[in-house]
Amino acid sequence: MSEPLVSVEDVKVHFPIKRGVVLDRTIGYVYAVDGVSLTIQRGETYGLVGESGCGKSTLGRGMLRLVEPTGGRVVFDGTDLSALRGENLRRMRRRMQMVFQDPLSSLDPRQSVESILVEGMRAHELDKGREETGKQLRELLSAVGLPSTALRKYPHEFSGGQRQRIGIARALAVKPDLIIADEPVSALDVSVQAQVVNLLEDLQEQFGLTYLVIAHDLAVVRHISDRVGVMYLGGLVEEAGSDELYAEPLHPYTKALLSAVPVPDPLVEDRRERILLTGDLPSPAAPPTGCRFHTRCPWRQAERCDTERPVLREILGGHRVACHFAEEIRDGKIRPHEVEPVLVHPDEVLIAPDAG
Amino acid sequence: MTITSRKARIDKLAENGDAGVSLVASAWRRLRRSPVFLVGAAIIVAFVLIALLSPLLAPHDPSATLLLDQVSKAQNKIPDPQPGYPLGGDDQGRDFLSRLLIGSQQTLMVGVLATLFGLAGGLVLGTLAGALSGWVDTVVMRIVDVMLSIPSILLAVSIAALFVHPNQYTVIVAVAIVQIPVFARLLRGSMLAQRASDHVLAARALGVKPGAIVFRHMLPNSLSPVIVQATIVLATSIIDAAALSFLGLGNPDDSVPEWGSMLGRSQGLLDSHPELSFWPACCIIVVALGFTLCGESLRDALDPKNRR
Amino acid sequence: MALLEVRDLTVQFRRRGEEPFTAVDGVSFDVDPGQTIGLVGESGCGKSVTSLAIMGLLPRKGNQVTGSVRFEDTELLSLSQSQMRDRRGRDLGMVFQDPLSSLNPVVSIGLQVTEVLERHRGMARKAAMVEATELLDKVGIPDPGRRLSEYPHQLSGGMRQRALIAMALACRPRLLIADEPTTALDVTIQAQILALLKELVTDTGTALIMITHDLGVVAGLCDEVNVLYGGRVVERAARHELFAEPRHPYTHGLLASIPRLDAPRGEKLVPIKGSVADNIPWDGACAFAPRCPNALDTCTQVTPEQESLANRLLRCHNPVEVTA
Amino acid sequence: MLRYTVRRLGQLVLVVLVLSLLIFAWLHSLPGGPVSALLGERATPESTRALTIQLGLDQPIFVQYWKFLLRALSGDFGVSLGVQPGASVVDVFLTRFPATIELSVCAIILAIVFGIPLGYLAARRRGGWFDNLSIGASLIGVAVPVFFLAFLLKYIFAVKLGILPSLGRQDAIDATRVTGFFVLDGLLTQEWDASLNALKHLILPSIALATIPFAVIFRITRAAVLDVQDEDYVRTAESKGLTTRVIRARHVLRNAMLPVVTTIGLQTGALLAGAVLTEGVFNFPGVGDALATGFRQHDYPMLEMLVLVAAIVYVLVNLLVDLSYALIDPRVRAK
Amino acid sequence: LTGCAQSQRGDQGGGGKTGGTLNFGLEGQPKLFDPFYANEGATFTVTHQIFNNLVTFKPGTTELTGDLASSYETAADGLSYTFHLRAGVKFTDGTTFDADAVCKNFTRWYNQTGAGQSEAVSQYWVDNVGGFADGKDPSLYKGCQAKDTSTAVVSVTKTSSQFLDLLAEAPFAIQSPTAMDKGKANEVKQQGDSFTFPDYSNAPVGTGPFKLAKNDVANKTIELVRNEDYWGEKAKLDKIIFKVIGDETVRKQELQSGGIDGYNLPSPADWSALETAGYQVLKRPVFNVLYLGVGQKNNASLRDLKVRQALAYAINRDQLVKTQLPAGAKVATQFQPENVDGYAKDVQAYNYDLARAKQLLNEAGASKLSVNFYWPSEVTRPYMPNPQNIYTAIANDLKAAGITVNAITKPWNGGYLTDVDQGKADLFLLGWTGDIPAPANWTGTFFASTTNRFGIGNSPWGQQLVDSLKAADAEPDTAKRTADYQDINKKLMSDYLPGVPLSHSPPAIVFKKGITGFVPSPMTSSEESYASVSLG
């Protein structure tokens, strides 16, 4: 352990916004991921949380080069992924897999489970003869807790939890090192959610996998992750071991997020002091200047927060935070205050000030 | 800005179909219970059977002027129904029933070939645009836009008029070309939707080769709106071909009978010999109705809204 | 006397060529003024159908509603369509799950709010506009005057939900039904909306039926919680009792399968086996039996009746023992 | 909005240029053409050759196109060869365009006036006999070739029953021409019977022309109303206890109209094409007839102009629809 | 036809009440109303009501008679013609008609310049008279001299059998010189691929029984009103409204629905139905010919007379005429009808004889003959009411004789005429409606040059035929000329056989019951007057 498997260095993914009279011009960018750096150790589970639209999925995809990062580097097991092209990249893909949120739409409706699973093996020449493959498939299915009769069926014949298992099996089929699970349980009923979470944990043990789990449900993330990164508007605002994060959130946003998660226990709920954020997530096409969070931050301080973008800095061992005043807030030197909500128009794509 | 034109409608169809494929079986189950579909399918099956078997069914050679001696322009006489000729003859003394029966072949051919050509062209262009994107996409779609900016019948008429040697194939080509941009746009729309879909992303993540992704994942899943459109095109191409004949741009040689031209040519005799127009018109209407019914019910069946 | 008395509410869907399907099966509960009642359960257990049945909003064809829904002295189920219209929006308000699709995209927010005022309070357009501005302000929409002339797509998700709530509350209904009002929203926004609802309920004394699948939401908000499974209430208790000692294996299982932020890490979750799709019809069995860890033979032979225990109602042959 | 309009107009210029080149090249590579149109069957090889040289038709095609383009830019599209030989193509177009506009407007009005209410009723009575009947009728309406229907209508109402005129735009009555729109002219000059007469002449052709747009509008309306009826916001409106009238008008119909408006635009554009099939049957002197005749007689200058104009009109109509769409749909308006 | 012929204009037609409007279905939109620049029937139908010629044909016949010239004579050498003009005639613009006016018309024709010289513009002049004053091409016309106000002498450069007849043709109608000057009648311009005409062409001034009142292009109607100052018997109708209806079926339906009172060229298929329904179908005497042209340019086998004869024997013309052609149609024995000078009675006949045809083919070593067969789509001509049906019938006959037939069909103006003119066709369907009863207008036109459609230059007799036609045309002695033409016709059928004459079909015109006074002319509508027509 503690040998990095992946390291992400200042990755940026900007989606161009195009518009034009006859030919399209780029008039601005959606700053979906805007300078994220993190490392994932071999064998650990790294959790990524944040509100909808903050760029979690895009980061995950950028890491696998499923979207082309605009900047930065992703180093996987010593190889710089951004330098890979064509066949080399394709071969590399075997080692890093993805599990998706929507279990149905991520499975090709026209393919049987068998061909879904075999496809990846074939792409990487892992299918060695009929029998061998058959055996592998059965092992795979039993690993994810599906009967071997499932092979001949089609995705729509399964329940949501079972579909998610198929998705996981597909990722496992190529014997990857890293699995990026993008909201693997969000679409599932609570009871089934637990089954899948347990399955992921079991598989990690069994195959020695490394996970990047993306979710917006803090409780789930905290439950399965060793380390958690909190994203806000394209950037990582805090990163810490899962227990530390809960015990002592340093970033105002994390604090608010944690306090907003309802807990199924009236005793806790009644006693709880909430930090209610006002307003909505700003548009990633026109992110606020300075600290991205300053428009909603109850601890915001004049000038600095509005103008200077805080970098992620290590405060305690392994606890990194991107806030100018993290220590002051922790120590109670700065008190929270009222925040006037800023209106956010969701569909309006504004031209970012720095886009020219 | 939503572009709410024919293009947009095509795109919309593409979206709908995207989600519709997954339950082909259940769509089929719904189809089988739909009376609309059954009527349509029955018509089509009957029509295809007639077309295939017509050489056996037709009592006479459709181009032989067997009853020519009963024809007289001067007295406006055409052969009446008589033993062996249940529907009588046409204005050249050819057996009308045989012409109607054999005419189904040509009509089927027009419908099927025009649709196939249109489909093939659309598939090629749409796949190119949808799979390659970038400048290929831009170029292809600009061409498609130009074609779509002329009303379809007009385009068909223009194309048909441009052939030096009009014959049955030029009609097919004219009707088919008009369909190409429709199919292309439709397919590109679905392909783009597929490209963005999670299962294609998953395949890419698995390292499946790009060709395999296009042909195994994107294309098959993009086809259902195209198939619906194809059924409807079958109907419209038959009607369009008839319209071309009517405008005098069809196959001028009627030794090979075809309903559209039979109808077009007999309009002048409508009051003295209405049956000469009536039968081909009926045939066209019924067959077009058959395809339309099938297409409509197929569209309904594949509509994700109707899925439970 | 209760504000709303639901007795034996049963909703059956009938489709041509298909078996009739009972989505809600003899649900009974009371709501008192100012009280907040929770209906929880997994997807498909009949929460929405129950609420729609109370509001008289089920599709006109293809279903059969029996039982009784008394609102004060009126039997809602026997009201005519037009009588029901007079009630809805005035006495009964409702908030739906998806704020975007629940707002008419081509009608301005202002008109969508004022139309209720015009309808039920007979206000003129001008006066209604003034009132609407206040309403929007009350639900926490900044710069409400300007919002009135805007359209739903111009608002963010949270703002839309606030607008919906404003509409539901426009005529100060005595009962508000909120059907998963926060499911489509982010946690931070969810917290805002829940706080808003709580505040409104306490301020106006409106009774609230809160429908959700999130036990956490219920834990902080409801006075009494009904747990639904397969269209029936399987357990009902005041929230402290329910969370402290869940008796029904289903409730128990739900609680055990949710990862908790405040629980120590490293503990495995205990999922309920199978999924909702595995439930069986209630007649002659317990619908939960196939998934139940406590299942006995009787569970598949006898329909469990609703029992009234000291502090709760329970529908189970073999409830979970109270620990400690 | 403006930006969008400019963009579409820019595209239109492109379309028209490409189209003009295509049409020109294609038409001019065909045999026959002006020479045989002008000389007719009396032509001799010698006279043909002479005329070809005189008209400059022996020059390379791009030279001819360039000349055509220059002339076209100055508004001169040449002289008709077959439709109305000897008359300037632009003049022919200008006398005939009002006819087609009148006809199309009538047809689309018919289609709308019947299509939308019937579609709405059918949706409300979904599955009932009225619904099934009208769906059946609309399906058949689409399957009947337009020209055949036109023929049938004329045969029944004009020839057999004699209650409506069978052809033309107006009887040869004394009518003052102001705008070229006969119905309008009658109103402007207060020659009521001229208007009435012109209207009567419009009835049959516009019914024939209206069938397909009617069927389409009907079905789209029906589908849209059905869709919208199940939308969440209609349920919201219900939950607010609004009156049925308000719900139908404000929440159901207004939303259902969005796709219908698009359809109306598309169909109006397509009417031009439909006119090619009906005008001939009714000897209606519009551009559709000119097109059909032009094709039959290879009246190249006429065709070049008409096809271009058709494309332009079609694109403009669609643009107009998009803009009107934006008027109804705030989501579009915003951008 | 030499010597003096007294005109008896306006004494036929008998009774019939005066007044009223005739609605008439015209088959095409007149291009313009200046007949000199026109070349098709629809225009002439109208202009013939507005203008008079110096001479004309007696109604219903091919016999020449005076019109604006009350009498005329031809000089003995055939090189000049003297016209004695009617006195007291005025153009409708008030200009007096006199010899000067006549000569001004001739001068105008002869002095065309620029675009006016194009064959596409002054087709009748170029085809029949030849060149213009600038002398680039030889011209038949030499000059016109106004001897006194009522005598005009027109001289020609060589004798011509058809010159007088020509002057009776619609294009050579006498128009008002003042009006032509005022309207700049000669300013024809080339514009793009075609020609435009001056304003005068829409405001013609003649001496005829009617005047042009309105040409409503937008409504496709043309209105003529009676010329109240007409020099002869005044027209009975107040007004004629020509409705332009291109489609034959549409014309018929308009008649049936009462929108028009009559129309030109009803489809032969409708004749009997129309008659049964109570309409008058007036058949014109035959004045056309339909033939199967044989092109010798491409296909060497067709240069063999035996092969061409085999074709003639193989075609069952009797059946063709009986089944496909209108009532009154006749099998053609030669390239001209009976009522044209030079008709030969005893030409070689080719009665249907399949065996003979096969035998001839064998003898010629062409038993595997394969030909391309052109037929025009989308057109009907008076001599060819339905090209497709006629093609089908003939092709079936030829196939029966063992000939391989490859059908090629093209639109009339979209390649058919061009291809046929260029000699690409082995077999083609074509015909002719005569302008005048002079044989030079018939065989003289068909075979005027060796490079024509038939490609007769490929046979040794080609030049011979051309020369003999020229000689016959230039023969001043009428009897000798007739004999010459008869001889040519015989040779054409026995020795040359450049094509197979198929049929003569009478075109018809239809009127509502009760309309009287219309006299159909063999030369069809361009020689028919509506002055005597009455609504009954």
Ligand SMILES: Nc1ncnc2c1ncn2[C@@H]1O[C@H](COP(=O)(O)OP(=O)(O)OP(=O)(O)O)[C@@H](O)[C@H]1O
């Ligand atoms: N292909 C794309 N083109 C343009 N913008 C995109 C694209 N994909 C994502 N975005 C934008 O980038 C931002 C981040 O998106 P992303 O999907 O990564 O968010 P997320 O954190 O995964 O949200 P969620 O929880 O809803 O899945 C969003 O504003 C989104 O609209």
Ligand SMILES: Nc1ncnc2c1ncn2[C@@H]1O[C@H](COP(=O)(O)OP(=O)(O)OP(=O)(O)O)[C@@H](O)[C@H]1O
């Ligand atoms: N209109 C209807 N026709 C037929 N069945 C219906 C209809 N509406 C709901 N149902 C069925 O009734 C059952 C209960 O549905 P309901 O919408 O009440 O579930 P829910 O508890 O609200 O679930 P969710 O959490 O997914 O909203 C489901 O199985 C559903 O399929």
Ligand SMILES: [Mg+2]
């Ligand atoms: Mg995401």
Ligand SMILES: [Mg+2]
């Ligand atoms: Mg629900």
Ligand code: NI
């Ligand atoms: Ni816009």
